């Protein structure tokens with residue numbers, strides 16, 4: 001466990017803010033339960049102006065400031081050792097404008113609330129994350145990937161406008177046309193240049209019903225070939241794969257593919273699954289309401305909360321791989337003794353992506369158009385720090401192997417990264433990010449939990 005150290009004194013004289021509390025509570029921890037920190041306190045701004053005033057006061061004193069949305073970071077990325085966590089749950093207003101097919105959401109609003117408000121108008125964001133419990137600001141700061149990303153890119157790629165408070169304490173509106181350097185530095189920018197206050201998102205008409213296919217493969221070869229085909233063509237609006245433990249210590253693979261239901265009966269399933277090499281005896285096909293489908297993780301979350309898994313440490317690792325390397329790499333990962341915990345309590349997700357659809361420049365990705373997102377979402381037993389340490393070390397080892405194949409880290413992972421690693425991670429974008437950081441966070445106080453700078 002990476003535990004916080006250091007002498008902490010509360011600078012009372014700085015705080016004319018009644019919304020400030022010295023009791024860090026949940027803000028000293030996160031969903032990962034691996035990194036703990038001791039912030040000086042938590043500030044819960046009741047308004048955008050209060051947030052701006054707070055950052056303007058604290059920034060020049062060089063005290064770390066980190067926004068907290070849903071708290072779903074897994075390795076301290078949302079914590080503020082020796083500084084202030086800004087808890088954004090009060091900035092949660094969500095307004096839909098059906099006439100312009102847009103929705104403006106406060107950064108502290110959850111994706112669940114975004115979906116509820118948009119669906120009330122028959123609309124939806126074109127890309128949604130699997131889990132809707134996180135905050136708008138938190139997801140946009142990492143980019144946001146979903147089942148339709150192979151066609152529509154990141155959640156962040158559908159942001160029309162942002163309102164942010166920069167590290168200099170300025171309230172600024174930015175978009176592709178207005179202050180594009182700031183806009184590009186904030187989306188998938190890991191909270192380095194500004195705190196997102198609100199985001200205006202593009203919406204598209206939502207289907208009422210969807211038809212979901214679960215297609216099982218017994219070999220990684222056919223699975224990856226089919227995922228590749230589905231990422232290239234437009235047959236399915238949502239495609240996401242999983243590796244699942246099978247008997248005898250082996251793994252099976254499953255593609256979840258979804259289309260809006262046209263209500264034409266009988267459905268032409270053979271047309272949709274034509275040319276695919278899955279096991280036709282085990283395929284599962286069902287109709288769901290669109291809302292039931294996008295909220296599919298609610299039930300999983302309820303179950304995991306009941307079993308206690310949701311509250312355990314989560315040493316998760318997510319990597320973006322060149323697609324041609326994934327078919328060879330993934331089976332060796334699953335056979336690796338260091339990853340054996342995945343069989344007992346974990347989910348292995350394999351999401352096909354196409355680089356040409358990913359627009360936010362700070363979302364780093366491997367070369368080539370076809371990519372595979374590998375997420376190892378495992379749970380460690382509670383009260384076993386040795387086990388967590390081993391899992392984090394295994395993550396680091398896997399990351400290094402993936403890098404040799406051209407793989408790139410997804411920054412929501414649980415593994416230690418040096419400043420040098422980050423510089424290499426951002427590659428040619430590092431200079432742009434550094435320039436934006438110097439301009440918009442001149443005191444270098446924002447979101448230090450990633451460790452991008454010394």
Ligand SMILES: Cc1cc2nc3c(=O)[nH]c(=O)nc-3n(C[C@H](O)[C@H](O)[C@H](O)COP(=O)(O)OP(=O)(O)OC[C@H]3O[C@@H](n4cnc5c(N)ncnc54)[C@H](O)[C@@H]3O)c2cc1C
Nearest residue numbers: 069070071072073078130131134135137138144145191196
């Ligand atoms: C069960 C589960 C499922 C997930 N599924 C997906 C998925 O399908 N797709 C996907 O892309 N990700 C997924 N994630 C990852 C998750 O969406 C990201 O970690 C996201 O950043 C979490 O946001 P948060 O607000 O909940 O977390 P927080 O820990 O509060 O914030 C995450 C990071 O964003 C920063 N931040 C928060 N608010 C702001 C703001 N307003 N302005 C600037 N920076 C801010 C924080 O400082 C921190 O660095 C999943 C995570 C979990 C736990």
